[in-house]
Amino acid sequence: MLRRFKAKIKRTASPSNSPLPSTSEDADEFPSLTLQTPHEDIPVKETLGLLRLFPHNNDCESENENESQPDMPAPQSYPVDIIAVHGLGGNAYKTWTHNPDKTLWLRDLLPKSLPGCRVYTYGYPSSVFSESTARVNEFARVLLVKIRDLRERGDSNTALVLAHQEEKYYGEVLSCVAGVAFLGTPHKGSRLASYGTILATITNAFTTTTTAGLSSKATRADLLDHLSHHSDELYDLVMAARNRLHNLQVVSFHELNPMPPPLSSIVVDRTSATLGIPNEEVIPMYETHRSICKYPGETESYKMVAHALRRIATKALAGGQTLQRTSTNSSSRTLSEIERTCLRLLRPDGDLDEDDQEPRLAKPIPGTCQWIYTHKSFTYWLENGNNALLWLTGDPGCGKTTLAVSLTQYLEECRGRQIAHNVAVYFCSSKHNKQTDAKTVLMGLIYQILSRHRSLISHVRRVFDIQGQSMVNSSSSLWSIFTSLTKDPKTKPLYVILDALDECESTSCRWLLDSISALLAESSETQVKFFVTSRPFLRSHYVGAIGTTEPHVSIDEAQSGYIRDLDTFIQQRIAEISLKRQYPSEVKTYLLEAISAKADQTFLWIHIVLALVEESLLTSLKDFRNIIAGIPDKLAETYMRYLSVVPSDHQVIASHLLKLLLASSRPLHLDELNAALTINSSHTTVEDVAEESHTAMAHTVQGILGPLARLYGSKVSLVHQSLKEYLLDKGNTSGSFCATYSVNEQDSALQMACACIRYLCLEDFDFDFFSTNDSSLVGMAGLHGELPTFGLSDDDSQDETHNLHSDLLFRDPAVLNQEVCRMLASTYGFYSYASLHWTEHFALCEDVASDDIRDAALQLLDAENARCRNWLHFYDAHSVDSSTERLIGQHPVVLAAYFGLHSTLKSQLASSNAPQATKNRGLFWSSQRGHERITSTLLAVGADPNSRELDQQTALTVASEHGHHATVVALLTDKRTDINAPGRKGRSALSFACGNGHDRIMKELLARGCDANHTDYSKTTPFIWAVGGGHRTIISALAKQKNRVNINHQDKEGRTAVSWAAGDGMDDVLQHLLKLPGIDVNILDNKGKSPLSWAAGNGCANAIAVLLRNPGIDVMSLDKDNRNAISWACQDGHHDALVRLLDRMKSAADSEDVSGWTPLAWAIQNDAPRTVRALITSGCVDIERRDHGGRTALYWAVEYGHAPVVKVLLEEGANPEARNSWGDTPIAMAQRSERADLQELLSDFLCKGSV
The missing domain is CATH 1.25.40.20 (Ankyrin repeat-containing domain)
Structure with missing residues (x-):
């Protein structure tokens, strides 16, 4: 084999430019690494692009009506488009052609099996010895353009796709695809491709040496590397494809026969050939990798493929499938697996239902909360075009949260009236321990923004790619994501409502307020309005610290509108109670007057009194007078008063309830609270607990805790955060009520930990539900309620049971585990909470736990015990941290x-x-x-x-x-x-600290003498990582280490910190960098690309502006392909970036790169009409400039099928009758492409020109 490979190298190195046909033996040896020329009968240029095989342009569909039919009946028509995509080393025709009989089964067989279909083959320069430098994503882009063109001119049916080797399905193509069939596609790469990469590298070195660098066909080692085993690039692509293909019909064929000697092995095995998604059908074929896509006739293998395509088409057509194009910028944008991981990490209350906060928030009564909208501070805040902060303060229980809910509804209604308001709201209630710090607040805000604008996930993905899952542990990284989102035009204006900010952890709360102040003061690129509510002390501390004031509204300053709200609330509630209890008018009048007189502007007090009035069994005026007269004026005394009326025989259970509610990590369902309250050391089974559980838990809670507890739906919480603070403050005070004694953090945690541990140790969970042995499957069936888990004595019954559930043996373990988790959670009401939270509660109280609880906890940590394995599997299935799987065992x-x-x-x-x-x-x-x-x-x-x-x-x-x-x-x-030990990807502790924004750790490491210029496997330094994370304080600290840090260091790609900041559009960081003494703004990377070109290529207009303001910038810099910044801006149609560049470098607007492409050519190729117009109107571009084939810009635009660009070119004076070297005109090209719209456009301009 190596001898033949050398012979091919020798042939390729030949100075002759004529193609060298290869023998069938060599060309087909193994397609993954084939070094082959195009089909002998087809010119090279006609093997690239989307080529129709059937019917031919001059064929009539009726021509095949009398031909012999294949053995498969075809009673119906299948109006579908079938697109075949070859793999590495393949060819649009030869990949699908069987030698020596030259049967092209796509054309010769398939139309008979699916009458009415159209068949296309897509070709791209994938040869190992290829002149093309394009990569896989560029091949895919051309395919997408071609399919889009078919759709736009109404010339496309539902599409089925065949793929051999490469996978390249992005975005809009899915809108017209019903299914995909993969023929030996290496989703996880091939070890043979890895071997080929080595050979290709040797080949390049050999040919360069022997031909003095004149060889025009270098070996495409990059394509081989893309397909190598466990390739990172291929992994990212497949992860994205897994998500995108989730709703399509997918069939994956894999080979069973090895290649003939000398290879003698399977090229793409089953593991690599399958995606592992739920809707995937996997079909093995007795073929080699070479023969899996070549059929001489209606063989069994061909029939498998044809049947699979018919099934996909039949299902799509039977379902009336209408595939609509979707906007990738909408909230319904499909996310990749990595992007979905980002969203899961950002969800601040992953344990909760998505709408968990909503039911417990007090909804404003109609007609209330309107006063705020006419307050002068509010109107100034709302109408001010700049960033702004409005602060609402009030004492506990005065209705701040209700007003925040009202404001949220108000702004959302504005958005519904076509006013572009983006609203993100976070209620910082400390009723649940996880909602207490700035990181959680930021995660909640970011999550809400992304839920509305999924296309903005790229802002998170950029940080995730650098930091991974640890990004959510860094406040500064989360703030960087948030600020980058605020700068995106899609979020402007953004209204951020932060309710009860005083309930956040104090240190992080101060940090968040400082960050908000900095954003308000320095950023001119954002339009963010912050509305903050808190108790008065937080604002006082904030104003004292920064020495300035922001617009402020105080509920405590006798706001007339607020007082009217109180009156409205009292009137409505008393009317409801009076109607319900049928009170006479004099009682109703008394209640209204008495409660209004003692309200003291406190919604909470009113709520408590009205609840007591409503629940009172004694309903005389005297009884109501006693209730109202007995209510102290101060809230703390109110709480004491209602704790004191807990019946003496219920004091202990009241204490237990309060502890459980205080300790809970999230809102408890009533059945969870019931189980936690009931379980004790005497219970051995779930049934034991159920027998002693309360049968009317809501009634029990309300009857014992009264107005101190609030029920919403099936969940329960304390009535207010101030009650929690009161209980924790008074819990160990001498003379306190029994109900509140020992209500502290540790004892509350112990109460909950005991309940969780005892529940998980019940005999019901001695069985390993997650094992895949036969006994486990029977147990799983029992969990379903379909089979008994004991008493199977009859042999026939056991056989029937085994057969009934034998399919479980073949289920994907991950899917099976999810099903087991769902069944455990639904069957055992307290299992979910206990599994997910017992350790956090036990960690707070293990020192004071009893010996029996400690022993039980040890059982739950013993991997030999089924109870341990069960809860660990459950914990892992619900964790956003993928590493928790490593804990099992x-x-x-x-x-x-x-x-x-x-x-x-x-x-x-x-x-x-x-x-x-x-x-x-x-x-x-x-x-x-x-x-x-x-x-x-x-x-x-x-x-x-x-x-x-x-x-x-x-x-x-x-x-x-x-x-x-x-x-x-x-x-x-x-x-x-x-201190310098390398970790993941060779990164040091300092590298992680700098990249993730942990400045205290950075200072600690520097103080202890770490290597400040340490490089990882990509030759990236901590300084570059800090720039990538946008951490300016760390950047400054490192830059001061002049003898230890090289601020102009180049990584493995030759890129500097300036290059990365410019390319990522981090204009604020870039501006900060350019102020550093000694910074070099013009260092080129390994491909000769400057920071300015990186900014231009990624469309970072603001970064370009920052660079152009630097006097040392080299605006005319060219990379190794002779491309300048304008060329890069035009490649992806970045209009704003181009406009900024044209101000400084118009003379470079028409320069050619190494391939002869001008910026105009790049803009046309990408269908960017605004960019095309900007180039032409600059006055520096020759619109009639011709390429080597005599084609003009207009001709290329027509050939690409880009109607908007054609229109712009015509409007700017392009000649629609210009002929190329073959005498061809743009309108002739439009006619051949069957683009009636372009023909009409060109004809109209010709007519106008002739008038």
């Missing part, structure tokens, strides 16, 4: 380290001789999770801080990546820790 020391169980970990270390590898792994997880005490304990018992664990990360690199400063300090205290 781990040693108790590792699990205790991950979940922060310090006392449990110490006990395990003392009672068992944990292996060194276990301690190392535990140290890694404790560092990743930020458990400082556990990290120190493991270091003390000999855990290796330099051990390479998951993704080759060390304890220090992973702690630094996730921003755990105290853990980093603990690790650095150990002298064994290598």
